[in-house]
Amino acid sequence: MQKNVGGIDRKLRIVAGLVLIALVFVGPQTPWGWIGLVPLGTALIGWCPAYLPFGIKTCSIDSSKDA
Structure with missing residues (x-):
């Protein structure tokens, strides 16, 4: 499993996830x-x-080096 989610994408996903979870409460x-x-x-x-x-x-990192 190679990483395919970068820095900005990661931050946006964290914010979106926390906002959606907050809707429960x-x-x-x-x-x-x-x-x-x-x-x-x-x-x-x-x-x-x-x-x-x-x-x-x-x-942005070369994912072939992660493996």
Whole structure:
């Protein structure tokens, strides 16, 4: 599993994930906010399975050195 999520993408995913999770506790208090675990999880591990079919990599590091 090679990293394909870069720095800015990671930060945006963390913010989006935390905002969505916050919807569970404040605001409309909807259980749909738990979907925020997906972007948060992909940001923390640095790998997004949705990027694979499209060949997208926002990571600037040469991923062949990670393996």
